[in-house]
Structure formats: structure tokens, C-alpha cells
Amino acid sequence: xxxxxxxxxxxxxxxxxxxxxxxxxxxxxxxxxxxxxxxxxxxxxxxxxxxxxxxxxxxxxxxxxxxxxxxxxxxxxxxxxxxxxxxxxxxxxxxxxxxxxxxxxxxxxxxxxxxxxxxxxxxxxxxxxxxxxxxxxxxxxxxxxxxxxxxxxxxxxxxxxxxxxxxxxxxxxxxxxxxxxxxxxxxxxxxxxxxxxxxxxxxxxxxxxxxxxxxxxxxxxxxxxxxxxxxxxxxxxxxxxxxxxxxxxxxxxxxxxxxxxxxxxxxxxxxxxxxxxxxxxxxxxxxxxxxxxxxxxxxxxxxxxxx
Amino acid sequence: xxxxxxxxxxxxxxxxxxxxxxxxxxxxxxxxxxxxxxxxxxxxxxxxxxxxxxxxxxxxxxxxxxxxxxxxxxxxxxxxxxxxxxxxxxxxxxxxxxxxxxxxxxxxxxxxxxxxxxxxxxxxxxxxxxxxxxxxxxxxxxxxxxxxxxxxxxxxxxxxxxxxxxxxxx
Numbered sequence: 074x075x076x077x078x079x080x081x082x083x084x085x086x087x088x089x090x091x092x093x094x095x096x097x098x099x100x101x102x103x104x105x106x107x108x109x110x111x112x113x114x115x116x117x118x119x120x121x122x123x124x125x126x127x128x129x130x131x132x133x134x135x136x137x138x139x140x141x142x143x144x145x146x147x148x149x150x151x152x153x154x155x156x157x158x159x160x161x162x163x164x165x166x167x168x169x170x171x172x173x174x175x176x177x178x179x180x181x182x183x184x185x186x187x188x189x190x191x192x193x194x195x196x197x198x199x200x201x202x203x204x205x206x207x208x209x210x211x212x213x214x215x216x217x218x219x220x221x222x223x224x225x226x227x228x229x230x231x232x233x234x235x236x237x238x239x240x241x242x243x244x245x246x247x248x249x250x251x252x253x254x255x256x257x258x259x260x261x262x263x264x265x266x267x268x269x270x271x272x273x274x275x276x277x278x279x280x281x282x283x284x285x286x287x288x289x290x291x292x293x294x295x296x297x298x299x300x301x302x303x304x305x306x307x308x309x310x311x312x313x314x315x316x317x318x319x320x321x322x323x324x325x326x327x328x329x330x331x332x333x334x335x336x337x338x339x340x341x342x343x344x345x346x347x348x349x350x351x352x353x354x355x356x357x358x359x360x361x362x363x364x365x366x367x368x369x370x371x372x373x374x375x376x377x378x379x380x
Numbered sequence: 381x382x383x384x385x386x387x388x389x390x391x392x393x394x395x396x397x398x399x400x401x402x403x404x405x406x407x408x409x410x411x412x413x414x415x416x417x418x419x420x421x422x423x424x425x426x427x428x429x430x431x432x433x434x435x436x437x438x439x440x441x442x443x444x445x446x447x448x449x450x451x452x453x454x455x456x457x458x459x460x461x462x463x464x465x466x467x468x469x470x471x472x473x474x475x476x477x478x479x480x481x482x483x484x485x486x487x488x489x490x491x492x493x494x495x496x497x498x499x500x501x502x503x504x505x506x507x508x509x510x511x512x513x514x515x516x517x518x519x520x521x522x523x524x525x526x527x528x529x530x531x532x533x534x535x536x537x538x539x540x541x542x543x544x545x546x547x548x549x550x
Contacts, residue, residue: 214504
């Protein structure tokens with residue numbers, strides 16, 4: 074069957090399509106976009122996002138199940154091809170890990186004896202909230218994931234999200250039953266970190282590349298950074314707990330350090346949101362100080378709009 | 381009774397392309413990792429909007445395009461208005477070039493899609509660079525656009541079949 078427009082052109086080209094609506098809606102979109110760009114993330118946008126997330130989350134939850142099955146199917150087909158290589162690598166890694174385990178056990182014993190000796194102040198309690206990834210934005214410039222836990226499960230904006238390998242990101246929107254994690258590779262992601270044993274503090278800045286960069290805030294040494302050194306959260310600003318593993322140093326790039334993230338986003342399925350209240354100074358002016366810190370490192374909620 | 385059935389059919393015809401766009405957005409928001417994450421997800425709504433604006437613009441009015449764009453912004457976490465702007469721009473460009481593209485060979489239409497997709501990608505890149513304050517790396521978006529462009533002939537064929545069936549049955 075011949076269809077007008079697809080196979081033949083006669084008598085169709087002059088049909089007028091109303092465009093008033095198009096211009097009007099384009100104008101509305103442009104205003105929305107400009108207000109997203111030039112004003113801080115307005116609460117009305119945040120509310121709208123959270124409501125849409127809540128509405129879409131049951132659908133995403135249901136749909137992510139067959140998606141996971143298909144992903145696994147393709148993943149497994151690839152695995153079979155590399156099974157011998159992987160086996161060899163795993164054996165080697167296992168041997169190395171056993172050595173580490175011995176060392177860790179010895180250190181644990183040592184630590185417990187120190188703890189008994191000193192009046193030990195334990196780190197503030199972190200309550201983990203388990204969640205599944207039900208959405209993963211396939212948008213190049215907006216790197217985020219949707220989790221199936223929200224305010225009902227005590228998830229709040231700002232909480233850190235980790236998987237078994239390390240930091241995944243932090244919560245930027247918390248709906249009732251779902252929340253959005255801003256990944257470390259997003260252009261809006263700013264996480265205070267330090268490089269272990271190198272005397273370097275900095276802010277981890279996402280750049281949409283797989284390897285984000287550390288910008289220095291404090292560097293006490295001039296020697297080049299050892300590649301492979303561990304990068305951990307510094308806890309500066311009082312939002313994300315100190316000491317969460319983030320990645321390892323990959324190399325220097327001008328005046329910045331490139332790092333390889335521990336968390337493999339393409340494999341991330343189950344995560345933990347860390348409910349964490351930062352220890353507060355008991356004095357009254359502690360709150361003011363905390364707020365200043367947060368603003369300095371640019372970790373407040375208004376980040377999205379001001380960047 | 382008949383008029384009522386007609387209006388239901390009319391509504392279904394308008395809803396159909398819209399729902400395909402929405403499904404495309406959902407695919408963009410789901411944790412789909414094509415080839416273990418090696419291939420980016422094609423931007424299916426872009427193809428839906430291109431195809432229906434070209435062949436059947438009355439079935440995909442600007443309001444449908446606007447809602448699809450806003451839904452994508454909300455679900456993927458980008459700034460509000462970005463994708464609705466881009467999609468409406470695409471629709472405008474396609475409508476203005478309709479008389480040229482209608483009835484042409486699929487290859488010519490595909491070339492048109494390539495131009496439109498590249499234009500859309502550059503707009504998104506410029507806006508996001510403005511938001512970031514520096515020029516963002518382009519390769520990620522290039523991969524996604526290349527995937528979308530390569531996938532278009534398949535999608536186009538699918539849409540043609542669906543459209544024929546819808547037109548025949550309704």
C-alpha cells in the first residue's frame with residue numbers, strides 16, 4: 074500500500090500545520106531553561122522533580138526487572154568467553170588478598186588492644202539504608218541514578234551513597250519512595266577528598282569523563298603524586314563521612330589529579346545510602362561555622378543552579 | 381455512538397506517537413546497559429519526533445513534544461526545559477523542511493535526520509557547557525548521537541510499519 078508522504082509527494086506538501094502552539098511552548102521551554110540556568114535550583118522545580126520521580130518510580134521498578142535479566146544474559150555470554158583469563162586473574166588476586174587478610178587480622182588485634190588502652194572515641198554512627206538502582210540516566214551530561222528508597226526509608230538530600238567498592242555519589246533529590254543519586258562523574262558533582270599518605274586535600278570535580286579530577290585546596294608536598302595512591306572522602310564541609318574509599322590516583326594532569334573510581338557504574342545494582350549525622354560542636358556558634366564551611370566548598374543544595 | 385467511537389479513535393491516533401516518545405524516555409531512564417555498557421542508549425524520542433513531525437505532524441502536536449521533552453528532563457535529571465526546547469526546535473526544523481523531504485528516498489530522509497541529530501547534539505552540548513562554565517568533552521554525546529543515527533533506519537522502518545497498520549485499521 075502506498076502511503077502519502079512516504080512513497081509519493083503529490084498534493085501533500087502544501088498542507089498547513091498550525092505552528093502557534095509550537096512557538097508558544099518553545100517560549101515556555103526557553104523560560105524554564107533560562108530559569109534553571111540562571112537561578113539557584115528553585116524549590117518549585119525540586120518539588121516537581123521529586124513528584125515526577127515518585128510517579129515514575131513504580132514503573133521504573135517494574136521495568137528494571139526484565140532489563141536486569143536481559144543485561145545479565147548479555148553479560149553472561151561475554152563472561153563465558155573470558156572465563157579462563159578471569160579464573161587465572163582471580164586466583165592471583167585471591168592469593169594477594171589472603172596476604173592482606175593476614176595483615177588485617179594482625180592489625181585488628183593491635184587496634185583492639187590500643188582501644189582498650191586509650192579512651193577511644195568511636196566515629197559517629199552511620200546507619201546504612203539498602204536500595205536497588207531502578208533508573209540510570211542514559212544522558213551524557215546528566216549522570217545520575219534513581220534508587221527505590223526515599224523519604225519513607227529516611228533517605229534525605231545530601232546523604233552519601235556507596236556500593237561494595239566505594240563511594241557512588243550523593244543524594245540530590247529525595248521523593249517519598251524514590252531518590253536520585255548524583256554520580257561522581259556528573260559536571261555538578263563536588264566531593265571533598267584527600268589522597269592517602271600524600272598530604273593532599275582537594276575537591277573531586279566531575280567532568281562527564283569516566284575519570285574525574287581532584288582540584289587542590291591544600292597541598293603540602295611538591296613531589297609528584299604516586300599513581301595508585303588511595304583517594305578517600307575528607308569529610309570537609311560536614312556532609313559526607315570521612316574515610317569512604319572513592320578511587321585511586323591515575324595520574325597528574327596539569328595542576329589536577331586524575332583518578333580512577335572504585336565504583337563501576339555499569340555494574341552497580343545494589344547500593345547503600347549512609348544516614349549520617351555529622352558530629353557537632355556543642356557550642357552555640359557551631360552551626361554558623363558549619364554553614365560557612367559548606368558554602369566554601371560548594372556542597373550546598375543550591376549547587377545545581379549556581380554552577 | 382459512531383461519533384463517540386470516532387473521537388476515541390482520533391484520540392488513540394494522537395496518543396500513539398506520544399506514548400512511543402514516552403516509552404523512549406523510559407528506556408533512557410532505565411538501567412539498560414547495551415553490550416555491558418559499551419554502547420550508549422540511542423535517543424529514541426528524537427527519532428519518534430523526527431518521523432512523526434515529518435509524516436504525520438497532526439498526530440504529534442507540539443504539546444505532545446513539549447511533554448515528552450519535560451518528562452525526559454525530569455527523569456534523566458537534566459535542567460528543566462532543555463530537551464523540550466531541543467525537541468520543539470527539531471519539530472520546527474522538520475516542519476519547515478517537510479515539502480522537501482516528503483516522498484524522498486529513505487537515504488535522503490536519513491541524511492536529514494543526521495543533520496537534525498547533529499544540530500540537536502550541538503545545542504545540548506552548548507547549553508550544558510554554559511551550565512558547567514567551561515566547554516564539556518564532546519565524545520560521550522558523539523557516541524550517543526552516532527548510536528541514534530545508526531539506529532534510525534531500523535526505527536524508521538518500524539515506525540513506517542506501525543503507521544501503515546494504524547492507518548489501515550483505524
